[in-house]
Amino acid sequence: xxxxxxxxxxxxxxxxxxxxxxxxxxxxxxxxxxxxxxxxxxxxxxxxxxxxxxxxxxxxxxxxxxxxxxxxxxxxxxxxxxxxxxxxxxxxxxxxxxxxxxxxxxxxxxxxxxxxxxxxxxxxxxxxxxxxxxxxxxxxxxxxxxxxxxxxxxxxxxxxxxxxxxxxxxxxxxxxxxxxxxxxxxxxxxxxxxxxxxxxxxxxxxxxxxxxxxxxxxxxxxxxxxxxxxxxxxxxxxxxxxxxxxxxxxxxxxxxxxxxxxxxxxxxxxxxxxxxxxxxxxxxxxxxxxxxxxxxxxxxxxxxxxxxxxxxxxxxxxxxxxxxxxxxxxxxxxxxxxxxxxxxxxxxxxxxxxxxxxxxxxxxxxxxxxxxxxxxxxxxxxxxxxxxxxxxxxxxxxxxxxxxxxxxxxxxxxxxxxxxxxxxxxxxxxxxxxxxxxxxxxxxxxxxxxxxxxxxxxxxxxxxxxxxxxxxxxxxxxxxxxxxxxxxxxxxxxxxxxxxxxxxxxxxxxxxxxxx
RNA sequence: CGCGGAGUGGAGCAGUUUGGUAGCUCAUCGGGCUCAUAACCCGAAGGUCGUAGGUUCGAAUCCUACCUCCGCAACCA
Numbered sequence: 001x002x003x004x005x006x007x008x009x010x011x012x013x014x015x016x017x018x019x020x021x022x023x024x025x026x027x028x029x030x031x032x033x034x035x036x037x038x039x040x041x042x043x044x045x046x047x048x049x050x051x052x053x054x055x056x057x058x059x060x061x062x063x064x065x066x067x068x069x070x071x072x073x074x075x076x077x078x079x080x081x082x083x084x085x086x087x088x089x090x091x092x093x094x095x096x097x098x099x100x101x102x103x104x105x106x107x108x109x110x111x112x113x114x115x116x117x118x119x120x121x122x123x124x125x126x127x128x129x130x131x132x133x134x135x136x137x138x139x140x141x142x143x144x145x146x147x148x149x150x151x152x153x154x155x156x157x158x159x160x161x162x163x164x165x166x167x168x169x170x171x172x173x174x175x176x177x178x179x180x181x182x183x184x185x186x187x188x189x190x191x192x193x194x195x196x197x198x199x200x201x202x203x204x205x206x207x208x209x210x211x212x213x214x215x216x217x218x219x220x221x222x223x224x225x226x227x228x229x230x231x232x233x234x235x236x237x238x239x240x241x242x243x244x245x246x247x248x249x250x251x252x253x254x255x256x257x258x259x260x261x262x263x264x265x266x267x268x269x270x271x272x273x274x275x276x277x278x279x280x281x282x283x284x285x286x287x288x289x290x291x292x293x294x295x296x297x298x299x300x301x302x303x304x305x306x307x308x309x310x311x312x313x314x315x316x317x318x319x320x321x322x323x324x325x326x327x328x329x330x331x332x333x334x335x336x337x338x339x340x341x342x343x344x345x346x347x348x349x350x351x352x353x354x355x356x357x358x359x360x361x362x363x364x365x366x367x368x369x370x371x372x373x374x375x376x377x378x379x380x381x382x383x384x385x386x387x388x389x390x391x392x393x394x395x396x397x398x399x400x401x402x403x404x405x406x407x408x409x410x411x412x413x414x415x416x417x418x419x420x421x422x423x424x425x426x427x428x429x430x431x432x433x434x435x436x437x438x439x440x441x442x443x444x445x446x447x448x449x450x451x452x453x454x455x456x457x458x459x460x461x462x463x464x465x466x467x468x469x470x471x472x473x474x475x476x477x478x479x480x481x482x483x484x485x486x487x488x489x490x491x492x493x494x495x496x497x498x499x500x501x502x503x504x505x506x507x508x509x510x511x512x513x514x515x516x
Numbered sequence: 517c518g519c520g521g522a523g524u525g526g527a528g529c530a531g532u533u534u535g536g537u538a539g540c541u542c543a544u545c546g547g548g549c550u551c552a553u554a555a556c557c558c559g560a561a562g563g564u565c566g567u568a569g570g571u572u573c574g575a576a577u578c579c580u581a582c583c584u585c586c587g588c589a590a591c592c593a
Contacts, residue, residue: 014593051593123591136591165590187521191588194519204591230593263593270590330529334521335586342528345542353555361552368551412541419556426557431550508553 003043007251008034011259012051012094012233015075016060019082021292021326021338022260024310028323029289029332029407030258031088035463036402038089039484045251047237048083049094050076051230053223058212068212072097085314086323087466094237096214096229104241105229106217108278111241112163112228117277123160123204126153161206161222168273169200175272181285183268184405185333188261188288192268203227203270231271235280254283264288287405290335292326308338320465321347321506327407327464344509354418355457356506358425359472362450363501365430374448374495379441384449387424388490391417391456395487398460407464414460421453444495451476452493459487468505475502 010030013023027048034046052072061071076095083090094101112118126135128151135153173196176182176189183189206222207213213223232240234257238248259267267286275282313322325346330336366372394417401410428446433439455478462469462482473480477497486492 011593016593054593056593125591187587190520195589198518198589201590225591226593227591260593261587265588265590266593337528342542348553348555349542352553357553357555361556363552365551422556423558425551426549429549429551434551504553506553508555 003041005251006034006037006042006044006256007238007254008037008044008046008256009234009254009258010048011257011263012049012096012230013079014051014054014056015072015079016056018075019079019310021308021310023079024082024086024322025292025326026258026260026289027083027088027090028086028326029405030256031086031090032323032327032402032407032463033256033258033405034089035466036399039463039482040399041484045092045238045247046090047092047094047234048088048090049092049233049237050079050096051226051233052076052095052097053213053229054226055207055210055212058210061212069097082311085311085319087319089466092237094233096233100242101233101236102214104236105214105224105232107241108232109224109228110217112274112277115277117164117167118161118205119164121160121162121202123158123162123207125156125158127156128153158208159222160204160208161216162202163205163228163274163277165200165203165270165273168276169196171276172196172200172269172272175282179284182282183264184285184287187333188264188268192265195265196269200269200273227266227270228274231266231274234271234283253281255285257283257286259286259288261288261290287332289332289405290330292336292338313343317343317347317509318467318506320468321351323465324351324411328411329408331408332405341511344511347506348508350415350418351506352508354415354422355468356504358418358421358450359454359475359505360501361425362447362454363475363499366447366451366499367501369430369434369443369447372498372500374451374499375441375444376495377441378445378448380445381442383424383427384445387420387449387453390420391453392488392490394456394460395484399484402463411464414457414464417453417457417460421450421457424453425450448493448495451478451495452490455493456487456490459484471505475499475505 008030010026013019030046030048034044037044050072052068057068057072061068064071066074072095080093083093096102096105109118128135173193176193176196180189183192205225205228206216207225208221208223211223213225214229216222216224234254235248235252236242238251239245240248240252257267257271264286267283267288272282310322321343325343328350329342329346366374394413397413398410401407401413424446430443430446433443433446454472454476458469458472458478459482461472469482470480472478476493477499478493
């Protein structure tokens, strides 16, 4: 029985500073897809990692008086810790400073060179001596000065290796034409078409101005510059160009590269060209998500420390609050504004008031009315049907929206169910039935239906909020096995297993108590 | 004329492809309920849909002009 495979990646992040909310965003989104795909039976590889070479690292390390390796070891370990905190279920964590990656990249370079896709030429750039940095003409400011220090720059010509990107314009346009879903959302596709139609230039893929990188084989004063080093992580991680490429054979091509909108171009233009040059299949989809902006950045920076540090948010307000907010607040393709006001609002109204309170009031009634043990008998009524119908049909909409990366809509669907449950309680008014002894079974049925609802909700919620999902199941003594199929059927909840009240899942946040 | 996106009640957004009572969430106000985390449920108020023209019986939705904001315009991960 060979399961269908699914390979999903995040970008590899650049450890020149600490992880911020944008990193968390890409990674959490990828995690949701990975968890979902596993849940529906795919054999998933979920890759994330770090892009650890380059001049900026070299300079930062020098500044901090550590070696580049020490610098990246330190920062990368922080990223890894953050992924643990955020409950990221990645199968691999690649670092471009790993030996296996460096070896593979060298082989890729050599192969491309032998195929005559790489040649040696001259890189023209404007060099700023004090900054030790090269700039392209378009990067210079309006007076042709260094954009960093505003001082004079001088035109220099350096020997460098180039990749024949210019050969691929037509092929890439054909790719876009053939696969309309290659770049999502569609607005990004238009940008790329426009960009490629203007013609592609060959790509400079080596540098001599710094040394922190993979050496060019047989020409060691050159180091391989970002593209060939970073983008190829998606295949070297699977063992491409290694002694054991079994994983590569079974998982490549990637099903989905999740990237920030700022690097769509590299993934949608350069990466396919490199793969074409290597005669490898192309990834199926690139999704470029939006950015988190801060509306009132002055206020943010005034507060002590880096307040939008995702680890801090998780620690203070729970992982799932963060995961939920990021994916619920704005559509995945568009930019959003991060504000604590919005964060607290979401937390309070959706998570604490609607979901958390629902679990709490339900368990409270089960304890109070049945000493924590529901009888098995049932007495259904017409109004149950509406609730049940919306429950068993929800999985389709949720799955559909996750597949399209419309996380926000998927969550909306799930929370419609939560609202339906709260309404159902109000409509059936269990506390009134209590007065009438004959209504005991009906009362139990209502509570059963609610437990069952929460079983299904916990299942649908699992890819987004694994922690919360498990908490709900634990509180209602539902067994731990998470299986998407079980979201399609009503009636699997086992009555008569004792339930006792536990912690509140999402405590309410009181704005006035929060010091921002 | 480089390409593209956006401008809708206090806030954030959907609706524009296939014109026909302007919808959602939050906030506000009123009511209900008491199982619950001052939570839950119901109802109300609030918008001439960037501006000005045009097409049409009828336009947020189509056309024209203009204004404002934003993204892309390659070696920045």
